[in-house]
Amino acid sequence: MSAIPLLALRGTRAPGRGLDPATGRAPTFWWRGLAAALAWFGLGALTRLWPNRVIGFSDWADTDEFGAAAYVVGAALLALTALGARAGRHARLSGAVRPAGAWLLALALLLAAWEAATAKLAWLPTPFFAPPQNLIEIYTQDWRRLADSAWNSVRLLTTGLAFGAAIGFVTGVAIGWSRVAGYWIHPLLRFLGPVPASALLPLAFFAFPSSHAAAVFVIALATFFPVTVLSWSGVAGVNRQYYDVARTLGASEWFLVWRVAIPAALPQVFVGLFMGLGAAFSVLVTAEMMGVKSGLGWYLTWAQGWAAYANMYAALLVMAVVCSSIVTLLFVLRDHLLSWQKGTVKW
Protein backbone atom coordinates (compact mmCIF):
# COMPACT_ATOMS: atom_id res chain seq x y z
CA MET A 1 0.00 0.00 0.00
CA SER A 2 2.82 2.35 0.72
CA ALA A 3 3.82 2.11 -2.91
CA ILE A 4 1.00 4.43 -3.97
CA PRO A 5 2.74 7.13 -5.99
CA LEU A 6 1.57 10.39 -4.53
CA LEU A 7 4.55 12.50 -3.66
CA ALA A 8 3.68 15.70 -5.45
CA LEU A 9 6.97 17.11 -6.66
CA ARG A 10 7.48 20.70 -5.64
CA GLY A 11 8.37 23.33 -8.14
CA THR A 12 7.04 21.53 -11.17
CA ARG A 13 5.29 24.72 -12.22
CA ALA A 14 8.47 26.54 -13.17
CA PRO A 15 9.60 25.62 -16.68
CA GLY A 16 13.13 24.32 -17.00
CA ARG A 17 15.93 26.74 -17.68
CA GLY A 18 16.44 27.45 -21.33
CA LEU A 19 13.00 26.17 -22.23
CA ASP A 20 10.48 28.47 -23.83
CA PRO A 21 7.94 29.20 -21.06
CA ALA A 22 5.15 29.40 -23.62
CA THR A 23 5.80 26.14 -25.43
CA GLY A 24 8.04 24.27 -22.98
CA ARG A 25 10.20 23.11 -25.87
CA ALA A 26 13.93 23.44 -26.39
CA PRO A 27 15.01 26.90 -27.56
CA THR A 28 14.88 27.79 -31.21
CA PHE A 29 16.24 31.02 -32.66
CA TRP A 30 15.46 33.93 -30.34
CA TRP A 31 13.46 36.18 -32.67
CA ARG A 32 12.27 38.39 -29.84
CA GLY A 33 15.85 38.92 -28.74
CA LEU A 34 16.77 40.10 -32.21
CA ALA A 35 13.75 42.43 -32.29
CA ALA A 36 14.65 43.79 -28.85
CA ALA A 37 18.27 44.34 -29.90
CA LEU A 38 17.13 46.28 -32.96
CA ALA A 39 14.74 48.33 -30.85
CA TRP A 40 17.56 49.32 -28.46
CA PHE A 41 19.77 50.25 -31.41
CA GLY A 42 16.85 52.32 -32.67
CA LEU A 43 16.54 54.04 -29.30
CA GLY A 44 20.27 54.85 -29.36
CA ALA A 45 20.05 56.24 -32.88
CA LEU A 46 16.96 58.27 -32.05
CA THR A 47 18.64 59.77 -29.03
CA ARG A 48 21.94 60.61 -30.67
CA LEU A 49 20.95 61.53 -34.23
CA TRP A 50 17.76 63.51 -33.62
CA PRO A 51 18.78 66.88 -32.13
CA ASN A 52 17.13 67.95 -28.88
CA ARG A 53 14.61 70.75 -29.07
CA VAL A 54 16.05 73.35 -26.74
CA ILE A 55 13.56 75.55 -24.93
CA GLY A 56 14.60 78.54 -22.83
CA PHE A 57 17.61 77.15 -21.07
CA SER A 58 20.68 75.08 -21.77
CA ASP A 59 20.49 71.69 -23.49
CA TRP A 60 19.91 68.39 -21.63
CA ALA A 61 23.18 66.90 -20.45
CA ASP A 62 24.12 63.25 -20.97
CA THR A 63 22.10 62.88 -24.19
CA ASP A 64 24.99 61.18 -26.00
CA GLU A 65 25.75 59.03 -22.97
CA PHE A 66 22.14 57.81 -22.86
CA GLY A 67 22.28 56.99 -26.56
CA ALA A 68 25.55 55.11 -26.05
CA ALA A 69 24.03 53.13 -23.18
CA ALA A 70 21.15 52.11 -25.48
CA TYR A 71 23.68 50.92 -28.09
CA VAL A 72 25.44 48.86 -25.41
CA VAL A 73 22.21 47.17 -24.36
CA GLY A 74 21.39 46.52 -28.01
CA ALA A 75 24.82 45.01 -28.62
CA ALA A 76 24.53 42.79 -25.54
CA LEU A 77 21.13 41.51 -26.69
CA LEU A 78 22.47 40.88 -30.16
CA ALA A 79 25.35 38.89 -28.68
CA LEU A 80 22.97 36.84 -26.55
CA THR A 81 20.77 36.16 -29.57
CA ALA A 82 23.76 34.98 -31.59
CA LEU A 83 25.13 32.82 -28.74
CA GLY A 84 21.70 31.38 -27.93
CA ALA A 85 21.37 30.13 -31.50
CA ARG A 86 24.31 27.82 -30.86
CA ALA A 87 23.71 25.51 -27.95
CA GLY A 88 26.57 25.44 -25.49
CA ARG A 89 27.74 26.88 -22.24
CA HIS A 90 26.18 30.26 -23.03
CA ALA A 91 22.76 28.65 -23.39
CA ARG A 92 22.18 29.02 -19.67
CA LEU A 93 22.74 32.79 -19.74
CA SER A 94 20.51 33.39 -22.70
CA GLY A 95 17.99 31.00 -21.14
CA ALA A 96 17.77 33.27 -18.11
CA VAL A 97 17.20 36.40 -20.22
CA ARG A 98 15.01 34.73 -22.83
CA PRO A 99 11.66 34.90 -20.98
CA ALA A 100 12.10 38.69 -20.66
CA GLY A 101 12.39 39.14 -24.45
CA ALA A 102 9.04 40.80 -25.00
CA TRP A 103 9.56 43.07 -22.00
CA LEU A 104 13.00 44.16 -23.27
CA LEU A 105 11.42 45.09 -26.58
CA ALA A 106 8.57 46.98 -24.89
CA LEU A 107 11.00 48.80 -22.61
CA ALA A 108 13.02 50.13 -25.56
CA LEU A 109 9.85 51.35 -27.28
CA LEU A 110 8.63 52.99 -24.09
CA LEU A 111 11.95 54.78 -23.54
CA ALA A 112 11.93 55.89 -27.18
CA ALA A 113 8.43 57.34 -26.80
CA TRP A 114 9.46 59.09 -23.58
CA GLU A 115 12.62 60.46 -25.17
CA ALA A 116 10.68 61.72 -28.19
CA ALA A 117 7.92 63.33 -26.15
CA THR A 118 10.33 65.21 -23.89
CA ALA A 119 13.78 66.00 -25.32
CA LYS A 120 13.04 65.75 -29.03
CA LEU A 121 9.57 67.24 -29.49
CA ALA A 122 9.09 69.01 -26.12
CA TRP A 123 5.44 67.97 -26.06
CA LEU A 124 5.48 67.65 -22.28
CA PRO A 125 6.11 70.94 -20.38
CA THR A 126 9.78 71.14 -19.43
CA PRO A 127 10.26 71.72 -15.74
CA PHE A 128 7.69 69.08 -14.81
CA PHE A 129 8.76 66.33 -17.19
CA ALA A 130 12.37 65.35 -17.76
CA PRO A 131 13.82 63.09 -20.48
CA PRO A 132 15.45 59.78 -19.46
CA GLN A 133 18.99 61.13 -19.81
CA ASN A 134 18.21 63.68 -17.12
CA LEU A 135 17.72 60.83 -14.64
CA ILE A 136 21.20 59.56 -15.49
CA GLU A 137 22.56 62.99 -14.70
CA ILE A 138 20.80 63.02 -11.33
CA TYR A 139 21.93 59.55 -10.37
CA THR A 140 25.56 60.41 -11.21
CA GLN A 141 25.49 63.86 -9.58
CA ASP A 142 23.31 63.28 -6.53
CA TRP A 143 23.73 59.61 -5.79
CA ARG A 144 25.26 60.29 -2.41
CA ARG A 145 22.25 62.16 -1.11
CA LEU A 146 19.85 59.64 -2.69
CA ALA A 147 21.63 56.65 -1.21
CA ASP A 148 21.73 58.36 2.16
CA SER A 149 17.99 59.09 1.94
CA ALA A 150 17.18 55.53 0.90
CA TRP A 151 19.27 54.14 3.76
CA ASN A 152 17.56 56.40 6.31
CA SER A 153 14.14 55.44 4.98
CA VAL A 154 14.93 51.74 5.16
CA ARG A 155 16.26 52.10 8.69
CA LEU A 156 13.23 54.04 9.88
CA LEU A 157 10.84 51.67 8.16
CA THR A 158 12.41 48.47 9.48
CA THR A 159 12.58 49.81 13.03
CA GLY A 160 8.90 50.77 12.98
CA LEU A 161 7.91 47.57 11.22
CA ALA A 162 9.80 45.38 13.65
CA PHE A 163 8.14 46.98 16.68
CA GLY A 164 4.69 47.02 15.09
CA ALA A 165 4.85 43.47 13.81
CA ALA A 166 6.23 42.03 17.06
CA ILE A 167 3.76 43.84 19.32
CA GLY A 168 0.88 43.19 16.92
CA PHE A 169 1.67 39.49 16.72
CA VAL A 170 1.87 39.08 20.48
CA THR A 171 -1.31 41.11 21.00
CA GLY A 172 -3.21 39.21 18.33
CA VAL A 173 -2.20 35.83 19.74
CA ALA A 174 -3.13 37.01 23.24
CA ILE A 175 -6.59 38.15 22.15
CA GLY A 176 -7.15 34.95 20.21
CA TRP A 177 -6.04 32.80 23.10
CA SER A 178 -7.07 34.47 26.33
CA ARG A 179 -10.58 35.56 27.19
CA VAL A 180 -9.31 38.22 29.60
CA ALA A 181 -6.95 39.72 27.04
CA GLY A 182 -9.78 39.75 24.52
CA TYR A 183 -12.11 41.50 26.96
CA TRP A 184 -9.71 44.38 27.57
CA ILE A 185 -7.94 44.77 24.25
CA HIS A 186 -10.72 44.10 21.78
CA PRO A 187 -12.76 47.30 22.44
CA LEU A 188 -9.63 49.45 22.30
CA LEU A 189 -8.63 47.81 19.04
CA ARG A 190 -12.07 48.32 17.55
CA PHE A 191 -12.17 51.97 18.53
CA LEU A 192 -8.60 53.10 17.89
CA GLY A 193 -7.40 50.61 15.29
CA PRO A 194 -9.18 52.02 12.25
CA VAL A 195 -7.90 55.58 12.86
CA PRO A 196 -5.45 56.28 10.00
CA ALA A 197 -2.01 56.23 11.58
CA SER A 198 -0.87 59.34 9.67
CA ALA A 199 -3.62 61.31 11.46
CA LEU A 200 -1.62 60.81 14.66
CA LEU A 201 1.59 62.25 13.19
CA PRO A 202 1.10 65.85 14.44
CA LEU A 203 0.33 64.49 17.91
CA ALA A 204 3.33 62.17 17.81
CA PHE A 205 5.70 64.92 16.70
CA PHE A 206 5.21 66.89 19.89
CA ALA A 207 4.61 63.91 22.20
CA PHE A 208 7.95 62.25 21.32
CA PRO A 209 11.42 63.65 22.03
CA SER A 210 12.52 63.43 18.40
CA SER A 211 10.77 63.34 15.05
CA HIS A 212 12.54 60.04 14.40
CA ALA A 213 11.02 58.42 17.48
CA ALA A 214 7.63 59.86 16.56
CA ALA A 215 7.87 58.38 13.07
CA VAL A 216 8.91 54.98 14.45
CA PHE A 217 5.89 55.07 16.73
CA VAL A 218 3.43 55.94 13.97
CA ILE A 219 4.89 53.39 11.51
CA ALA A 220 4.71 50.76 14.24
CA LEU A 221 1.10 51.73 14.88
CA ALA A 222 0.22 51.43 11.19
CA THR A 223 1.78 47.95 11.07
CA PHE A 224 0.34 46.94 14.42
CA PHE A 225 -3.34 47.11 13.52
CA PRO A 226 -3.56 44.68 10.57
CA VAL A 227 -0.99 42.31 12.10
CA THR A 228 -2.96 42.19 15.36
CA VAL A 229 -6.33 41.65 13.71
CA LEU A 230 -5.08 38.90 11.41
CA SER A 231 -3.00 37.12 14.07
CA TRP A 232 -6.07 37.17 16.25
CA SER A 233 -8.36 35.82 13.55
CA GLY A 234 -5.71 33.23 12.67
CA VAL A 235 -5.51 31.93 16.23
CA ALA A 236 -9.28 32.08 16.70
CA GLY A 237 -9.80 30.10 13.50
CA VAL A 238 -7.54 27.17 14.36
CA ASN A 239 -9.30 23.81 13.96
CA ARG A 240 -10.40 22.82 17.50
CA GLN A 241 -9.47 19.22 16.78
CA TYR A 242 -5.80 20.20 16.61
CA TYR A 243 -6.07 21.18 20.27
CA ASP A 244 -7.92 17.95 21.15
CA VAL A 245 -5.23 15.89 19.46
CA ALA A 246 -2.42 17.76 21.18
CA ARG A 247 -4.13 17.64 24.58
CA THR A 248 -4.68 13.89 24.46
CA LEU A 249 -1.00 13.55 23.56
CA GLY A 250 -0.07 15.30 26.78
CA ALA A 251 0.50 18.87 25.57
CA SER A 252 0.81 21.70 28.08
CA GLU A 253 -0.92 25.06 27.62
CA TRP A 254 2.39 26.55 26.45
CA PHE A 255 2.79 23.79 23.87
CA LEU A 256 -0.75 24.43 22.61
CA VAL A 257 0.02 28.12 22.02
CA TRP A 258 3.53 27.77 20.71
CA ARG A 259 3.35 24.55 18.72
CA VAL A 260 -0.30 24.43 17.66
CA ALA A 261 -2.00 27.83 17.66
CA ILE A 262 0.88 29.89 16.26
CA PRO A 263 1.99 27.61 13.40
CA ALA A 264 -1.64 27.08 12.42
CA ALA A 265 -2.24 30.85 12.43
CA LEU A 266 0.94 31.74 10.56
CA PRO A 267 -0.60 32.00 7.05
CA GLN A 268 -3.04 34.60 8.39
CA VAL A 269 -0.26 36.40 10.24
CA PHE A 270 1.54 36.84 6.93
CA VAL A 271 -1.56 38.32 5.32
CA GLY A 272 -1.53 40.83 8.18
CA LEU A 273 2.17 41.52 7.65
CA PHE A 274 1.63 42.28 3.97
CA MET A 275 -1.22 44.63 4.80
CA GLY A 276 0.84 46.25 7.54
CA LEU A 277 3.76 46.70 5.16
CA GLY A 278 1.59 48.67 2.74
CA ALA A 279 0.32 50.89 5.54
CA ALA A 280 3.88 51.37 6.83
CA PHE A 281 5.19 52.53 3.41
CA SER A 282 2.48 55.14 3.25
CA VAL A 283 3.02 56.43 6.78
CA LEU A 284 6.80 56.43 6.31
CA VAL A 285 6.63 58.79 3.36
CA THR A 286 4.07 61.03 5.04
CA ALA A 287 6.21 61.24 8.18
CA GLU A 288 9.30 62.10 6.16
CA MET A 289 7.40 64.76 4.25
CA MET A 290 6.00 66.27 7.43
CA GLY A 291 8.81 66.36 9.91
CA VAL A 292 11.57 63.79 9.64
CA LYS A 293 14.63 65.52 8.18
CA SER A 294 15.93 62.67 6.04
CA GLY A 295 14.72 59.83 3.87
CA LEU A 296 13.17 59.50 0.44
CA GLY A 297 9.95 61.26 1.47
CA TRP A 298 12.02 64.19 2.67
CA TYR A 299 14.01 64.11 -0.60
CA LEU A 300 10.74 64.33 -2.56
CA THR A 301 9.53 67.48 -0.79
CA TRP A 302 13.03 68.95 -0.86
CA ALA A 303 13.26 68.40 -4.63
CA GLN A 304 9.82 69.86 -5.13
CA GLY A 305 10.82 72.93 -3.14
CA TRP A 306 13.64 73.56 -5.60
CA ALA A 307 11.39 72.73 -8.58
CA ALA A 308 13.87 69.92 -9.29
CA TYR A 309 11.29 67.60 -10.74
CA ALA A 310 13.79 65.26 -12.31
CA ASN A 311 15.18 64.62 -8.81
CA MET A 312 11.66 63.72 -7.77
CA TYR A 313 11.38 61.11 -10.50
CA ALA A 314 14.76 59.75 -9.56
CA ALA A 315 13.67 59.45 -5.92
CA LEU A 316 10.36 57.84 -6.91
CA LEU A 317 12.23 55.21 -8.91
CA VAL A 318 14.51 54.48 -5.97
CA MET A 319 11.45 54.25 -3.74
CA ALA A 320 9.84 51.73 -6.11
CA VAL A 321 12.97 49.59 -6.05
CA VAL A 322 13.28 49.77 -2.25
CA CYS A 323 9.61 49.00 -1.50
CA SER A 324 9.48 46.21 -4.07
CA SER A 325 12.64 44.67 -2.61
CA ILE A 326 11.20 44.72 0.89
CA VAL A 327 7.98 43.08 -0.31
CA THR A 328 10.10 40.48 -2.11
CA LEU A 329 12.05 39.80 1.08
CA LEU A 330 8.82 39.26 2.98
CA PHE A 331 7.65 36.86 0.30
CA VAL A 332 10.92 34.93 0.53
CA LEU A 333 10.50 34.69 4.31
CA ARG A 334 6.90 33.53 3.91
CA ASP A 335 7.77 30.93 1.28
CA HIS A 336 10.47 29.63 3.59
CA LEU A 337 8.25 29.43 6.69
CA LEU A 338 5.12 28.26 4.91
CA SER A 339 6.73 25.86 2.48
CA TRP A 340 4.29 23.22 3.76
CA GLN A 341 1.39 25.03 2.14
CA LYS A 342 0.52 23.99 -1.36
CA GLY A 343 -0.31 26.40 -4.12
CA THR A 344 1.00 29.62 -2.62
CA VAL A 345 1.29 32.69 -4.85
CA LYS A 346 4.72 33.40 -6.25
CA TRP A 347 5.71 37.09 -6.14
Added chain:
Amino acid sequence: MVNAVLERAVIGGTGAPPTRGARIDVQGVSHRFELPGGPLPVLADIDLRLEAGEIVALLGPSGCGKSTLLRLVAGLEAASQGRLTQDGAPITRPDPSRIVVFQDPTLFPWRTVRANVALGLQARGVLKSQGARVDAALALVGLTEFAAAHPHQLSGGMAQRVALARALVNDPSLLVLDEPLGKLDSLTRLTMQSELVGLWQRAGFSALLVTHDVEEALFMAQRVIVLSDRPARIVAELVNDLPYPRHRGHPRLAELRHAALRQLGLDATW
Protein backbone atom coordinates in the same frame (compact mmCIF):
# COMPACT_ATOMS: atom_id res chain seq x y z
CA MET B 1 10.35 -0.46 29.61
CA VAL B 2 8.34 1.52 27.12
CA ASN B 3 11.01 0.83 24.54
CA ALA B 4 10.77 -2.86 25.15
CA VAL B 5 7.05 -2.77 24.48
CA LEU B 6 7.42 -1.01 21.17
CA GLU B 7 10.25 -3.29 20.13
CA ARG B 8 8.09 -6.25 20.85
CA ALA B 9 5.42 -4.57 18.76
CA VAL B 10 7.80 -4.05 15.87
CA ILE B 11 9.28 -7.51 15.95
CA GLY B 12 5.79 -8.94 16.22
CA GLY B 13 4.42 -10.95 19.10
CA THR B 14 2.52 -14.16 18.84
CA GLY B 15 -1.18 -14.95 19.00
CA ALA B 16 -2.79 -13.48 22.08
CA PRO B 17 -2.00 -9.88 22.97
CA PRO B 18 0.09 -9.31 26.07
CA THR B 19 -2.27 -7.88 28.67
CA ARG B 20 -0.99 -4.43 29.43
CA GLY B 21 -4.06 -2.50 28.33
CA ALA B 22 -6.05 -0.29 30.64
CA ARG B 23 -9.22 -1.35 32.39
CA ILE B 24 -11.87 1.31 31.97
CA ASP B 25 -14.99 1.53 34.11
CA VAL B 26 -17.92 3.72 33.18
CA GLN B 27 -20.42 3.81 36.04
CA GLY B 28 -23.80 5.48 35.83
CA VAL B 29 -22.63 8.12 33.39
CA SER B 30 -25.16 10.60 32.06
CA HIS B 31 -24.25 13.66 30.07
CA ARG B 32 -26.03 16.66 28.63
CA PHE B 33 -25.04 19.64 26.57
CA GLU B 34 -26.04 23.04 27.89
CA LEU B 35 -27.51 24.70 24.83
CA PRO B 36 -29.16 28.12 24.57
CA GLY B 37 -32.55 26.41 24.21
CA GLY B 38 -32.09 24.34 27.37
CA PRO B 39 -30.10 21.22 28.28
CA LEU B 40 -29.85 18.47 25.67
CA PRO B 41 -29.38 15.00 27.20
CA VAL B 42 -26.97 12.89 25.13
CA LEU B 43 -26.06 9.97 27.38
CA ALA B 44 -28.42 8.25 29.82
CA ASP B 45 -27.06 6.10 32.61
CA ILE B 46 -24.31 4.26 30.79
CA ASP B 47 -22.59 1.38 32.60
CA LEU B 48 -19.71 -0.16 30.78
CA ARG B 49 -16.54 -2.04 31.62
CA LEU B 50 -13.63 -2.42 29.27
CA GLU B 51 -11.31 -5.21 30.42
CA ALA B 52 -7.58 -4.87 30.04
CA GLY B 53 -6.55 -5.68 26.48
CA GLU B 54 -10.10 -5.89 25.16
CA ILE B 55 -11.57 -4.33 22.01
CA VAL B 56 -15.09 -3.09 22.53
CA ALA B 57 -17.11 -1.46 19.77
CA LEU B 58 -19.88 1.05 20.29
CA LEU B 59 -22.54 0.79 17.63
CA GLY B 60 -25.47 3.15 17.30
CA PRO B 61 -27.44 5.43 15.05
CA SER B 62 -25.81 8.58 13.76
CA GLY B 63 -25.74 11.41 16.30
CA CYS B 64 -26.71 9.22 19.25
CA GLY B 65 -23.85 10.31 21.49
CA LYS B 66 -21.21 7.65 20.84
CA SER B 67 -18.50 10.22 20.18
CA THR B 68 -19.47 12.11 23.32
CA LEU B 69 -18.91 8.97 25.37
CA LEU B 70 -15.46 8.68 23.79
CA ARG B 71 -14.65 12.30 24.67
CA LEU B 72 -15.57 11.56 28.28
CA VAL B 73 -13.40 8.45 28.35
CA ALA B 74 -10.52 10.39 26.80
CA GLY B 75 -10.93 13.08 29.47
CA LEU B 76 -11.55 15.85 26.94
CA GLU B 77 -14.83 16.66 28.72
CA ALA B 78 -16.16 15.97 32.21
CA ALA B 79 -19.35 13.93 32.59
CA SER B 80 -22.44 15.69 33.95
CA GLN B 81 -23.10 12.68 36.18
CA GLY B 82 -21.43 9.41 37.02
CA ARG B 83 -17.90 8.12 37.33
CA LEU B 84 -15.21 7.14 34.84
CA THR B 85 -12.07 5.39 35.99
CA GLN B 86 -8.94 3.97 34.43
CA ASP B 87 -7.53 1.06 36.43
CA GLY B 88 -9.47 2.42 39.41
CA ALA B 89 -8.20 6.02 39.16
CA PRO B 90 -10.73 8.69 38.15
CA ILE B 91 -10.41 10.19 34.67
CA THR B 92 -10.34 13.97 35.02
CA ARG B 93 -8.31 15.22 32.09
CA PRO B 94 -6.62 14.03 28.90
CA ASP B 95 -3.64 11.79 29.40
CA PRO B 96 -1.17 10.30 26.93
CA SER B 97 -1.98 6.81 28.22
CA ARG B 98 -5.37 7.20 26.52
CA ILE B 99 -4.94 8.36 22.95
CA VAL B 100 -7.76 9.32 20.64
CA VAL B 101 -7.69 8.65 16.90
CA PHE B 102 -10.33 10.80 15.23
CA GLN B 103 -12.30 10.28 12.06
CA ASP B 104 -10.21 13.00 10.43
CA PRO B 105 -6.51 12.19 10.70
CA THR B 106 -6.05 15.83 11.92
CA LEU B 107 -2.38 15.77 11.11
CA PHE B 108 -0.70 19.14 11.55
CA PRO B 109 -0.17 20.31 7.96
CA TRP B 110 2.93 22.36 8.84
CA ARG B 111 4.78 19.34 10.18
CA THR B 112 6.34 16.52 8.23
CA VAL B 113 5.05 13.01 8.76
CA ARG B 114 7.94 12.31 11.12
CA ALA B 115 7.33 15.49 13.14
CA ASN B 116 3.64 14.64 13.35
CA VAL B 117 4.40 11.22 14.75
CA ALA B 118 6.86 12.79 17.18
CA LEU B 119 4.19 15.16 18.53
CA GLY B 120 3.36 13.25 21.71
CA LEU B 121 6.99 12.66 22.67
CA GLN B 122 7.77 16.32 22.02
CA ALA B 123 4.77 17.50 24.04
CA ARG B 124 5.98 15.50 27.00
CA GLY B 125 9.59 16.58 26.53
CA VAL B 126 11.00 13.12 25.94
CA LEU B 127 11.69 13.42 22.21
CA LYS B 128 15.48 13.62 22.68
CA SER B 129 15.74 10.52 24.81
CA GLN B 130 13.15 8.43 22.94
CA GLY B 131 13.43 9.72 19.38
CA ALA B 132 14.07 6.24 18.01
CA ARG B 133 10.51 5.31 18.85
CA VAL B 134 9.30 7.64 16.09
CA ASP B 135 11.04 5.60 13.42
CA ALA B 136 9.82 2.39 15.00
CA ALA B 137 6.23 3.64 14.92
CA LEU B 138 6.58 4.73 11.30
CA ALA B 139 7.92 1.31 10.41
CA LEU B 140 5.02 -0.25 12.27
CA VAL B 141 2.49 1.38 9.95
CA GLY B 142 4.73 0.93 6.88
CA LEU B 143 5.42 4.60 6.17
CA THR B 144 9.16 4.84 6.72
CA GLU B 145 9.71 6.17 3.20
CA PHE B 146 7.26 9.01 3.77
CA ALA B 147 8.86 10.37 6.93
CA ALA B 148 9.87 13.61 5.21
CA ALA B 149 6.60 14.15 3.32
CA HIS B 150 4.01 16.71 4.34
CA PRO B 151 0.44 15.64 5.11
CA HIS B 152 -1.06 17.18 1.96
CA GLN B 153 1.05 14.75 -0.05
CA LEU B 154 -0.58 11.68 1.52
CA SER B 155 -3.66 9.70 0.52
CA GLY B 156 -6.50 9.36 3.01
CA GLY B 157 -5.46 5.88 4.11
CA MET B 158 -1.85 6.87 4.59
CA ALA B 159 -2.81 9.96 6.57
CA GLN B 160 -4.89 7.80 8.87
CA ARG B 161 -1.96 5.41 9.31
CA VAL B 162 0.22 8.36 10.29
CA ALA B 163 -2.44 9.30 12.85
CA LEU B 164 -2.23 5.72 14.16
CA ALA B 165 1.56 5.90 14.36
CA ARG B 166 1.23 9.23 16.19
CA ALA B 167 -0.97 7.45 18.73
CA LEU B 168 1.06 4.24 19.03
CA VAL B 169 4.40 5.99 19.53
CA ASN B 170 3.16 7.00 22.98
CA ASP B 171 2.64 3.36 23.89
CA PRO B 172 -0.94 3.98 25.05
CA SER B 173 -2.74 1.56 27.30
CA LEU B 174 -6.07 2.61 25.76
CA LEU B 175 -6.71 3.53 22.16
CA VAL B 176 -9.90 5.50 21.69
CA LEU B 177 -10.97 5.14 18.07
CA ASP B 178 -13.66 7.58 16.91
CA GLU B 179 -14.76 6.19 13.53
CA PRO B 180 -11.11 6.10 12.48
CA LEU B 181 -11.91 4.50 9.14
CA GLY B 182 -15.09 6.43 8.49
CA LYS B 183 -13.71 8.54 5.67
CA LEU B 184 -11.75 5.90 3.83
CA ASP B 185 -12.83 4.14 0.66
CA SER B 186 -14.22 0.65 1.21
CA LEU B 187 -11.14 -1.26 0.01
CA THR B 188 -8.69 0.74 2.12
CA ARG B 189 -11.10 0.32 4.96
CA LEU B 190 -11.02 -3.47 4.84
CA THR B 191 -7.21 -3.47 4.75
CA MET B 192 -7.01 -1.03 7.64
CA GLN B 193 -9.40 -3.11 9.77
CA SER B 194 -7.05 -6.05 9.55
CA GLU B 195 -4.03 -3.80 10.15
CA LEU B 196 -5.61 -2.35 13.27
CA VAL B 197 -6.38 -5.79 14.62
CA GLY B 198 -2.80 -6.82 13.85
CA LEU B 199 -1.42 -3.81 15.72
CA TRP B 200 -3.67 -4.53 18.65
CA GLN B 201 -2.54 -8.17 18.75
CA ARG B 202 1.08 -7.12 18.87
CA ALA B 203 0.91 -4.10 21.18
CA GLY B 204 -1.84 -5.32 23.50
CA PHE B 205 -3.59 -2.05 24.28
CA SER B 206 -7.28 -1.88 25.16
CA ALA B 207 -9.41 -0.26 22.49
CA LEU B 208 -12.75 1.47 22.47
CA LEU B 209 -14.04 1.78 18.93
CA VAL B 210 -16.93 3.89 17.75
CA THR B 211 -18.32 2.97 14.36
CA HIS B 212 -21.60 2.94 12.55
CA ASP B 213 -20.47 0.06 10.37
CA VAL B 214 -21.98 -3.15 11.81
CA GLU B 215 -19.62 -5.41 9.92
CA GLU B 216 -16.57 -3.42 11.04
CA ALA B 217 -17.67 -3.59 14.68
CA LEU B 218 -18.19 -7.34 14.54
CA PHE B 219 -15.02 -8.04 12.58
CA MET B 220 -12.78 -6.15 14.98
CA ALA B 221 -14.32 -6.24 18.44
CA GLN B 222 -14.78 -8.89 21.07
CA ARG B 223 -17.88 -7.21 22.37
CA VAL B 224 -20.25 -4.89 20.54
CA ILE B 225 -22.37 -2.52 22.62
CA VAL B 226 -25.50 -1.38 20.77
CA LEU B 227 -26.74 2.07 21.77
CA SER B 228 -30.19 3.59 21.33
CA ASP B 229 -31.09 6.92 19.77
CA ARG B 230 -30.21 10.09 21.71
CA PRO B 231 -30.04 10.16 24.65
CA ALA B 232 -27.99 7.01 24.21
CA ARG B 233 -28.55 4.09 26.51
CA ILE B 234 -27.24 0.57 26.14
CA VAL B 235 -29.82 -1.65 24.44
CA ALA B 236 -27.78 -4.78 23.80
CA GLU B 237 -24.38 -6.36 24.12
CA LEU B 238 -23.20 -8.84 21.49
CA VAL B 239 -20.28 -11.09 22.36
CA ASN B 240 -18.07 -12.25 19.51
CA ASP B 241 -15.66 -14.92 20.75
CA LEU B 242 -14.27 -15.88 17.35
CA PRO B 243 -10.48 -16.09 17.44
CA TYR B 244 -8.24 -13.67 15.50
CA PRO B 245 -7.45 -13.40 12.64
CA ARG B 246 -11.09 -13.58 11.70
CA HIS B 247 -12.66 -14.38 8.37
CA ARG B 248 -15.32 -12.15 6.99
CA GLY B 249 -17.34 -15.05 5.57
CA HIS B 250 -17.71 -16.88 8.88
CA PRO B 251 -21.36 -17.86 9.49
CA ARG B 252 -21.16 -16.70 13.11
CA LEU B 253 -20.43 -13.15 11.91
CA ALA B 254 -23.51 -13.20 9.72
CA GLU B 255 -25.58 -14.40 12.67
CA LEU B 256 -24.29 -11.62 14.90
CA ARG B 257 -24.82 -9.11 12.13
CA HIS B 258 -28.45 -10.10 11.92
CA ALA B 259 -28.80 -9.74 15.67
CA ALA B 260 -27.20 -6.28 15.62
CA LEU B 261 -29.43 -5.05 12.83
CA ARG B 262 -32.46 -6.32 14.74
CA GLN B 263 -31.38 -4.27 17.76
CA LEU B 264 -31.00 -1.20 15.55
CA GLY B 265 -34.49 -1.67 14.13
CA LEU B 266 -33.22 -2.54 10.68
CA ASP B 267 -34.49 -6.11 10.72
CA ALA B 268 -36.71 -5.61 7.69
CA THR B 269 -33.69 -5.31 5.40
CA TRP B 270 -32.25 -8.70 6.38
